[in-house]
Amino acid sequence: MSATNETIDWSFLPKTLDQYEVNLESGFIPAEEPLSRLPNPYYEPWEELASNISQYLLAKVLRDKVKSMPVLTIEKLATRREEHRAYVVLCFLSHAYIWGLNQKAEQVLPASLAVPWWNISKKLRIKPVFTNAASVVWNWNLIDKNRPIGLDNLKHGMLFTGSFDEAWFFLVTVAMDAKSGAILRNIGKIINDISKGDVSAVTSGLEKLSTHINDLRLLLARMFENCDPYVFYWRMRQYMAGWKNMKEAGLEHGVKYEGVMDEADGTQSEYQEFYGGNAAQSSTIQLIDIALGVHHYPINVGVENGATDGNKAQNIDTMKAEMKAKYPKPPGNPFLMEMRDYMPGTHKDLLEDMGKVCHIREFVLINTDGVSRIDYEKFQAEIERVSADDISLKNISGDDLKLKNGLLKAYNKCISNLKVFRDYHMIIVKKYIVNQAKGHSFMGSNAPDTTPTPPKSATSSPVQDKAQTIGNASGGAVSGADSKVAGPKSVVAAHTNGIKPGKLARFVEEGDVIKGTGGTDPIEFLTHIKNETRDSRI
Numbered sequence: 389m390s391a392t393n394e395t396i397d398w399s400f401l402p403k404t405l406d407q408y409e410v411n412l413e414s415g416f417i418p419a420e421e422p423l424s425r426l427p428n429p430y431y432e433p434w435e436e437l438a439s440n441i442s443q444y445l446l447a448k449v450l451r452d453k454v455k456s457m458p459v460l461t462i463e464k465l466a467t468r469r470e471e472h473r474a475y476v477v478l479c480f481l482s483h484a485y486i487w488g489l490n491q492k493a494e495q496v497l498p499a500s501l502a503v504p505w506w507n508i509s510k511k512l513r514i515k516p517v518f519t520n521a522a523s524v525v526w527n528w529n530l531i532d533k534n535r536p537i538g539l540d541n542l543k544h545g546m547l548f549t550g551s552f553d554e555a556w557f558f559l560v561t562v563a564m565d566a567k568s569g570a571i572l573r574n575i576g577k578i579i580n581d582i583s584k585g586d587v588s589a590v591t592s593g594l595e596k597l598s599t600h601i602n603d604l605r606l607l608l609a610r611m612f613e614n615c616d617p618y619v620f621y622w623r624m625r626q627y628m629a630g631w632k633n634m635k636e637a638g639l640e641h642g643v644k645y646e647g648v649m650d651e652a653d654g655t656q657s658e659y660q661e662f663y664g665g666n667a668a669q670s671s672t673i674q675l676i677d678i679a680l681g682v683h684h685y686p687i688n689v690g691v692e693n694g695a696t697d698g699n700k701a702q703n704i705d706t707m708k709a710e711m712k713a714k715y716p717k718p719p720g721n722p723f724l725m726e727m728r729d730y731m732p733g734t735h736k737d738l739l740e741d742m743g744k745v746c747h748i749r750e751f752v753l754i755n756t757d758g759v760s761r762i763d764y765e766k767f768q769a770e771i772e773r774v775s776a777d778d779i780s781l782k783n784i785s786g787d788d789l790k791l792k793n794g795l796l797k798a799y800n801k802c803i804s805n806l807k808v809f810r811d812y813h814m815i816i817v818k819k820y821i822v823n824q825a826k827g828h829s830f831m832g833s834n835a836p837d838t839t840p841t842p843p844k845s846a847t848s849s850p851v852q853d854k855a856q857t858i859g860n861a862s863g864g865a866v867s868g869a870d871s872k873v874a875g876p877k878s879v880v881a882a883h884t885n886g887i888k889p890g891k892l893a894r895f896v897e898e899g900d901v902i903k904g905t906g907g908t909d910p911i912e913f914l915t916h917i918k919n920e921t922r923d924s925r926i
């Protein structure tokens with residue numbers, strides 16, 4: 389029996405998997421290939437621009453073409469796949485328009501893009517900005533339609549730059565998100581087994597889940613094969629940037645969506661601010677956090693010590709209690725929670741509903757007393773969250789120490805593997821962002837580590853610096869993951885959220901803080917999330 393045919397009762401969820409737009413093969417990635425062109429000739433003006441996006445950027449004619457394009461209605465989109473394609477095309481064209489190629493950012497998006505983009509986003513319940521859904525979920529094709537999704541069978545969809553590096557960056561994430569099919573299947577089965585009180589089955593489900601998490605890390609590690617950190621930082625990432633906290637990139641107030649009316653009073657709506665695309669918008673990792681009951685809290689209220697803000701350390705217990713009350717379901721980190729609004733609405737629904745019914749961690753806590761060194765005071769709140777009359781969650785493993793040990797080990801292995809995934813992700817962030825911003829590494833991901841001297845200037849654009857950079861880069865390399873990001877001066881430089889077109893990515897001086905999409909230092913943010921994962925071991 390194929391794993392997908394295993395009988396899993398999904399009635400613990402209030403909607404069907406189809407209604408959540410997920411499937412048990414590729415999870416959040418649609419079972420059917422996304423469209424690579426809208427079939428209705430009415431949409432030819434969009435598709436014509438879409439198929440020439442990098443050429444028109446290079447020739448600097450894209451903006452004029454957008455301005456002369458008619459405002460098309462979304463009413464002629466006949467199917468969900470067409471709606472997805474429309475969203476993808478409008479995301480790419482709009483970001484190409486706003487950021488241009490070595491041009492000043494545009495603050496107003498013409499109605500020809502703004503109106504249909506706004507409307508289709510509303511229909512799909514996702515933000516009208518470039519997201520993981522646009523670059524990954526609805527933006528791929530298969531080489532051989534009879535073979536499953538995998539890095540050896542994927543073709544890229546739309547790209548800004550047309551580079552191998554950009555294609556690979558998106559496709560690695562497609563392959564990772566497609567693992568959510570197996571992950572979802574497994575979580576559904578574990579929830580079923582919990583309701584039967586079957587400790588052995590839950591243990592084997594957790595063992596499988598730990599392998600899936602490891603598979604994600606192995607896929608992430610393949611990023612280096614074809615996505616060069618230099619190209620990522622200096623060439624591609626600017627297009628994924630949004631318009632929140634983007635003063636330094638010339639978008640102090642965000643972007644005005646021309647022709648979009650305020651629903652309350654029917655007047656032209658004001659500037660809008662949205663974060664740009666990033667893989668924190670992938671539903672897969674959030675699903676794993678939810679399944680394992682890994683909680684995330686605001687950055688200064690971490691479970692691990694909560695003492696990043698020294699002044700508040702003394703009140704930390706009170707703060708933790710308040711935060712647990714305020715964010716009872718994982719993840720409660722405001723940035724991660726907000727990222728759910730940047731996922732397809734149906735996927736956000738699934739995460740929310742899963743959060744209400746997933747009690748794997750509580751099941752493990754209850755059934756491993758005696759073998760785990762559980763601090764019951766610490767975990768009491770979590771245990772109490774489980775309804776007292778839920779028989780299946782009572783201690784059913786009795787004195788069978790072997791069973792209890794197996795369950796504990798399998799759960800903790802999931803946590804360890806998730807922590808290792810996050811460790812690895814931080815290495816990626818350091819190599820692809822921090823080291824590039826600090827001038828510690830140049831082109832050629834697989835070249836030996838020669839770490840050239842960082843440039844003096846922290847303000848020059850990649851274009852201005854290109855000759856110098858490439859000159860320095862002969863034999864240059866990705867340096868180690870040991871860059872320090874610290875210091876008082878804040879320079880928004882490194883992530884999709886804080887960079888200028890042409891000057892989007894730039895060098896930062898020693899002592900500058902590199903900000904991420906969440907407006908925080910990404911290293912601090914990711915360390916916090918990673919430590920919370922580590923501290924979820926039982």
Ligand code: HEM
Nearest residue numbers: 561564666667668670673816817820883904905906910917
């Ligand atoms: C070149 C590759 C990548 C870079 C440079 C990168 C960078 C970042 C950064 C800077 C953040 C912090 C939040 C922000 O400021 O946006 C972040 C968060 C995150 N990224 Fe990535 N990322 C990469 C690839 C991926 C991939 C392929 C995944 C797979 C799904 C992923 C998953 C996540 C998740 C889940 C978060 C939220 C924090 C967490 O839950 O651990 N990233 N990423």
